[in-house]
Amino acid sequence: MATSRFFHGGLSDSESSSSSEDYSTEEEELEEDAQAVDESDESESSEESDDDNDDDDTDDDSKLEANNAGERQSRRNIFTRDAADEDDSDEDGLRRVVKNKKDKRFEEIEACIRLIENAQKINDWFVISQEFDKLNKLVTKVGHGDVVPKPYVKAIADLEDFMNETLSKEKTASKKMNATNAKALNSIKQRLKRNNRQYEQEIAQYRSDKENYLLEPDVEEAPVVQKSIPDGPETLDADDDSGAYSVVTRGGKAVQLTTESIFKHLKVIVEARGKKNTDRTEQIRTMEKLLELAQTPYQKIRVLIALISTRYDLSFGVLSYMATDQWKAAEKELNALLRVLEDNPSWVIVENGDEWEDDEKTPPTPGPGEVFKVSGSIVSFVDRLDDELTKSLQNIDPHTTEYIDRLGDEAALYRTIVRSQVYFERLAKAEKAGNIGDSLNRTIMRRVEHLYYKPLAVIETMEGGSYNLLTSESSSEALRSGLQQQVPANIVQNLCSYLYKNDSTILRTRAMLCHIYHLALRENFYQSRDMLLMSHLQENIHNADITTQILYNRTLVQVGLCAFRNGLISDAQSCLQEILGSGRVKEHLAQGVGPQSRYSTISPEQERLEKQRQLPFHMHINLELLEAAYLTCSMLLEIPAMAAAGSSPDMRKKVISKTFRRMLEFHERNVFPGPPENTRDHVFQAANALAAGDWRKSSDLIQAIKIWDLLPNSDPLKLMLAGKIQEEGLRTYIFTYAPFYDALSLTRLSEMFDLLERKVAAVVSKMIAHDEIAAALDQINKTITFRKGVEVSRLQTLALALSEKASGLIELNERVYEQKSQSGTVGGLQESSTRTGGGGRGGKPRTEFAGNAGGGRGRGGGRGRGGRNAPFPGGERASART
Amino acid sequence: MSSEEAQVADAAAADVTAEGISIETARKFDLTPKIMPYLDRHLIFHLLAFMRDQQLYPAEELLQNTYDLLEPTNMTDYLMELWKQIHGETAEVPRELLLKREKATQEWNKLQDETVTITGLLENPDVISNFRSDKVQNLQFLKDTHGVTDDMIDALLRYGQGAYSRGSYAPASDILYSFRILSTDGDKVNQATWGKLACEILTVNWEGAMEEIQKIKENIDTKAFVSPTSQLQQRTWLIHWALFPLFNHEAARDTILEMFFSPNFINTIQTSCPWILRYLAAAVITSKNRNAGGSRAAAVQQKQFKELVRVVKQELYEYSDPITEFIAALHLDFDFEEAQKKLGEADAVLRSDFFLLGSADGFIESARHLISEAYCRIHQRIDIKDLSQRLNLSQDEGEKWIVNLIRDTRVDAKIDYKNGTVIMNHPPQSVYQQVIEKTKGGFFRTQVLHAAVTR
Structure with a gap:
């Protein structure tokens, strides 16, 4: 933004009058800082010493002809007395302290930069990386993103140049960097690139005019930086304009508010800005009058x-x-x-x-x-x-x-x-x-x-x-x-x-997410899904800032809901799984603070940040609805899968939704289940009924969930759910009771599940074709005939598992190689990997999303952590990765 | 070259789209309007000619469209003929057309003059014998000894373009060939390659066309494109152009299918032209029948088929026609009645499709195979009557069909003549066999990997 001007501001005081806007932000921050840093009063003595420092620094300012300490002292006293007369004297003191804090930060920054420069000389990237992190933290503390200290700009620009140089050298030179160093170099490469993008403008400015840009900081280094902040009040009391100042503030009745004097009044007001003891309402009243004039x-x-x-x-x-x-x-x-x-x-x-x-x-x-x-x-x-x-x-x-x-x-x-x-x-x-x-x-x-x-x-x-x-x-x-x-x-x-x-910039990402969200809201599931997948956001969203991550979560959830409304159960489940499976839905969607984890202790600072991120209520996505959708989807997928797995322990391990399983187990442990009260009760009782083959009861229970009414047209949705429950009930029934029958009549099944015979045949055919059950249809008798003797012994299961693992290993090796060689030039390799990829596995419908969700699921925890602890989740994650 | 023409063709295609709304199945699933934007004017001409034979659309409109289509080209004589067809034999040929002919002839003569030296040189055996494999050297040689300039070589490209535009494809192909030998300008060589591909297709020289397709494919894959969009666009064109050899040249089929199924191209199909799935499906299904290539080829086909089913399923919401719906009904929903219905519709669609007309019968035959295969896999006892009905055959024919099926595909089945049923025997796959199956390729794959790593 207007960074550079802010720093120039220290040199020409007359200009300050018109740069009101810039001040607004800076002063605000100052005050924020002041509050955060120090509510308690500082003693007068420490104030004095601070003051000394400042004045030394600002010596060359012609307005302050302070050459000996005594004179300064007296001037100081006058000033404080003045202030005391007007209002609480302490406020002014506070300002001094703040200035000092700020100075300190700038000094720290300088120190950091010096360290980086030193490290550059010996090519120690590890140190550079550490210092760079520290530097970034300091700068955000100082500037809140709006104000970028010049030395910082210079440092990052130089660092980038140096890095590029090193990188190009590294390419040509034979291996000479050690592992830690190379790693640090890599990580800093990524972070620096991302970081510098924010300051593009400043860096461009710096690059275009290296000498001049550097001139001021070179000649007077710290003073420029420090001076700029106290500039406002100092010009004021040196300007001999304090008469007008007091008139406006105290009297309230502005004496000569005329069209001609508008600028004069304005100047006074602007110069008084940021001072604690100014009466802002009074100023506003004056300005309102000025506006009329x-x-x-x-x-x-x-x-x-x-x-x-x-x-x-x-x-x-x-x-x-x-x-x-x-x-x-x-x-x-x-x-x-x-x-x-x-x-x-x-x-x-x-x-x-x-x-x-x-x-x-x-x-x-x-x-x-x-x-x-x-x-x-x-x-x-x-x-x-x-x-x-x-x-x-x-x-x-x-x-x-x-x-x-x-x-x-x-x-x-x-x-x-x-x-x-x-x-x-x-x-x-x-x-x-x-x-x-x-x-x-x-x-x-x-x-x-x-x-x-x-x-x-x-x-x-x-x-x-x-x-x-x-x-x-x-x-x-x-x-x-x-x-x-x-x-x-x-x-x-x-x-x-x-x-x-x-x-x-990030705006583009956000726009994309908003667009996807909007599409999903308007029932364009495929379009929104394709956009989400094509944007490849999953891969790098954890590098984004937290609000964008929240937006991403919201979008994902909305796409999931959209899939649910359209009856695409497995798509919906895999979309919702990522967020709802984590158990920290509220935090991930910024819709309230979740239950505190036992292990994480959050400082008030972090809690405040979190509160700041919360979405206003009208933007919330109904959590209960989300949960109902998620659990219903999980039920429809999980119950048949559990029935298919039967009692074999290996199959049991294939869990679709851990959350669902855990809750189901908990629910089953209840000795006397009462009538369902909340959504969760409904779903789990329905799940139990479904597992027992009682699809009617299950369907009734799901339909009784009140939250569905929140959806725009809930009746078709309920019908859809009923249909799905019938089908899955049929599948569950066949899975569960297949071992006890030689043959099952299709007609009977169709009666039992109230489905068309053709539909039953199609469902069964699908199961047979996917090798889910060992059976065949008998067209003449209209029955399913189960084959016997397909049960495998323990040894055989293990042998199968072993062979599967072996082929998995080969595949993994091939993939590693492919990644290394990037293009995958070996035809044979490519061929075989695609073959296995498209291989006829049973649970096919999940592949589309699961492939992409894989990366995301691992992230779930990471995001939660980022959301709570780290001000820079991106940087932290990146360093954790490299 | 092709980009401009494709754009202009777009406009022509829009006309066709407007009239393409009709209830009739064949019309409903007519892909011509969709394909046209990606083809060259001269190639579209053949599609339009085919459509005139089909008589799906009013002949006059098509004639007019053909006229509009060819107007920017230099095939003036043909254009006049068309004009007469549209406006009656006696109609006066418009002045512009005559003027155009004159101008075109002039231009043509000019181009001929410009290139006369270089074509002369290229016909001179003495010069040819001095050529080496190095392009730059050749060029230098020509420049030094025969005074050839870069402009002359560029003129060669224009000359080839002119010849193409006049409809003399074979000479154009030769000219472009010689241009390619000499020119070092990558973009222009690429243009020439596209031009040559068009010529080869139009002169029905499929081997030549295949060569060009390979060249273009390599070019697209290796060239660094400024934007991924233009790369995608080029791939899309190539896919459309490759349809010509795909259905007209037996030997090209496997190569092109392999190209289509490579990840880059399948992605292109999915993102920019899902309607190609029809051709892909038709090609895969028909080639299933010609199962002659031994087990390796069968495995490839099996793989391609699985891939096809996957893609069809993914794109179902974006594109569907009776052919893809047939696959979906058979392999995703296992709804045989639906599949049978779709097969009937597919027949009509195939017979009205420029590319698929020739393979319609083969497709129906293979599709029946597919149905019965799936049917047998799921059922234990099948009513012959019912199956015959599914396959659109009479009972006797059906029985014969099943006997053939049992003989050919080694399905383990017996016919119970008295009850009129087929009894399938599904032996459960032994666990040992499964283990062997799973570990079979492991050694080979590891070897390949090893070789690749050590290299």
Whole structure:
């Protein structure tokens, strides 16, 4: 983002007035830090010493002519007294401490970088890898992703260059690196690539102008970094502007609020930002008045930008959320801002806008066709607005009317998102507006994320509503031409395909997941499954950030539900297995915190993070429904399989769903089973009935599950389930009682299971053809004749198992070889491996998904862990792998 | 070359698609519109000619379509003939057509002039004898001694293209051949190869076509494509073009089937052209009958069939026609009545398909084999009458059929004449046999692996 400017900011103070937006984020973080770091008051003395340090560092700042300590002391006292007069003096103290913490972090970063550089010299990748991890952690602490310290950028860019060099050397040179080193090199290669992608812009900046980029950090190293933070308050008290400052804050009645003095007031307010003892509500009131006075677009834009940021400043901290009225006001003002921009196409707000240095002069007036850029970021306003709504929804009890009321604001938010999308589209088209970066993509992604989980009717209302409102509210040409009404059925698809084309970051992955989710929601099982498989997300999703992993889990589950609704039992089971089999459904879907594991202790920090990730209630996928679907699928697959396995211990090992088996065993242990109460009881009693051959009872029990009513059309679903139960009941019956019969009449079977004779014959034929039972049909008598003497002795079973293992071993060897040689050039090998792959095994229907689920299942645990402990699950996993 | 033409053909195909909606089975499952975008204009011409013979669609429309199709080509004489067919014998041939003919002739003459030196050189035995296997050297040699320039060689390609466009395929093939000998430009050589394949197909020279198919296949597999999509597209074309030799040339069948079943191509079929499954199914089923190649070939066929069933099952939701449905009914649902019904429908479809017309009878025959095989596997006692009915045969024919079946496939069965039944004997597979079966290939495979690793 606007990183670089932030650091330049330390050099020219006058500029700070217009860079309000940047400050908003930084100051916020500062405050967050302050809270996290230290709630208790620091003693005055430590404060003093800290202060000394700072002043030393900032010596060269011309504004602070502090040459001897005594003078500093007095100045300091004056200042503190001032502060005390105004408000709690401690707050100011806090700020100092914070600064110090920040300094420390920067020092740590420097140290890290130095270590890396040293390690580079001796080519010790192990150390580099360790330090790199540490460095990353530090940087996130400092910057929260938005601000990237320059030395860091330099370090990672240099590191990448060095790595590439080493890699190319390594290729040519004969083996000389030891194993640990090579391993570390490999792991860092992957991580660095991923990491650097985030900072592409900064690195490009650095590369394009190595000398200048480095110049400042080279000359004054740490001071630049440190100075930049305290810049705001220091310029203030040195500026002799404190008179105006106190007037506004204390008096409340702004004396001379005139159109001419707007910028002056604005400057004062902006400079006061971030100071704890400023009265923000007062500032807001002032600015609201200023807004009324503002006449030119430039004035309006400037006031609105400052006003919106200040409103966002009102709430801070991770768990608290913005007050509803403030949110609404911010939303309205953001809309007003967009409207101003629409009406005046010659003004644009971009992140790298021109600075209007001197507010005393007359504000610029762009001629026709010219474009004047104001610095700011609409996309972060929108992002923040959205995040605040989510936060408040997370915190409000979902069963109250308040929640519903709040949810109603989503429509307004959606409208704003659409509007800003139009704005960005306009900017993207006009070349003069400059680079808008990924703003458009981010906005579109926000829009998709508001739509993908909603049923068609809701999308239609939202879309139509926003369209109508926007067209009626504003008659601006810019808005109208950019806005087109979309068919609700295609809107998600259209938005996503835009992202596929124009984005290569994580947004693309997320868009894909949302798209798949949406398709699954609308019953396009095959399409969504194919997309899921073709995207190859399973292979690398565990490298993604946690929210994306959650989205992936949600998508997977939704695809599973879709398969279930369409009667594709085994597909549904394998989709749901991965998430529901883990026993930590709630965490994986971010729908609440699961029961605490005995072994894992989570710090409050982690718990807070987890809480932050929770989805608002209206986005939840009903867990009970999920469980019902999963268990029913498992029952339909597991009961016949168990019957087929009979009592032979080897076959028993082939478990389809461990969870189901465990629960079934638990259920069977009950001595007196009462009437079913919850969904689970229903399913397990049904399972028992099915195993006993009583399909009618089983079917009744499954049908009695109330949760099915949540599905859009539950009647066909129930019919489908009944049909499946009949079939599986028949199979179970045959498996169970085959050993006791010589022959079974098809007619009788068809009566017993209330199925057509033809259907019975087809089911039995399938079983025979797949070698599940040793039998043949007798067409004349219409019976199944069972063959005798097919039971195998223990020795024979073992021999079979041994031969199977041997061929498995060969296959494995071949696969290893194939992977090594990549292309698999040996024809014979390829041939034989495909032969075994397509070999006629009994349980064929599962192959499609099982192949892909294999990788995922192993991951299940890993994800759970990642979700809880590690701030960087990706990095951790990667290192664990290599 | 082919890409442009395929695109233009697309437009022509769209016309055909529009009229292709009809209740009739043959029409419903007519694949011509789907195939056309992937074929060359000249190849489509044959499909359209076939459709005119079939009389599924109004003849006039087809004529018009043929005319539209060939308009961009330089086969002007034929075009005039077509014009007359459409608009009556007496109709005035439009001026543009005449102009076009003139222009085409001019161009043709120009191309001939441009290439006269090089073609002359290539016919000169003295020059030929100096050629080596190294292309660059040859080119240098020609440049040094005979003043051949790169432009002249490129002109050769255009000349070949022109000849092709005029419909003189055999000369075009020769010209493209000589171009390929000389040119070092990979892309152009590739173009020439596609062109030559078209020529070979159109001149019914299947051996030549097979060679070209192999060349293109290697090229697609080895060349680094910018986007996977274009690779996929090229594969799709190749698959469609290979249909010509597949059903017209016995010897090519195994090679092409093997190519189709290689992982890359089966994926291509699944993603971009599932309708090829019909041809794949037909080819696999018919080749089952010609079981002459000994046990090795039988094993390959068995494998291919299993693969086919797998793919058909996977793609069932995306593409189905009576032929794939037949396979699904027989091997996935074991619904013999359905299979029988589908077989009847399949017959109609086969007989109206350009590629499959010739193998329709063979397909029906093999399909019967399949049905009875599956039937016998599952049943112990079969009513001959019922089975004959399943196979669309009379009872006597059915009996004969079963006797033949028992003799040919060594099914362990006896006919009970009095009751009119067949009694199958399914000896349970011995465990020892299973173990032997499982471990049989192990040694060989390990050896192969060993050899591969030591290499």
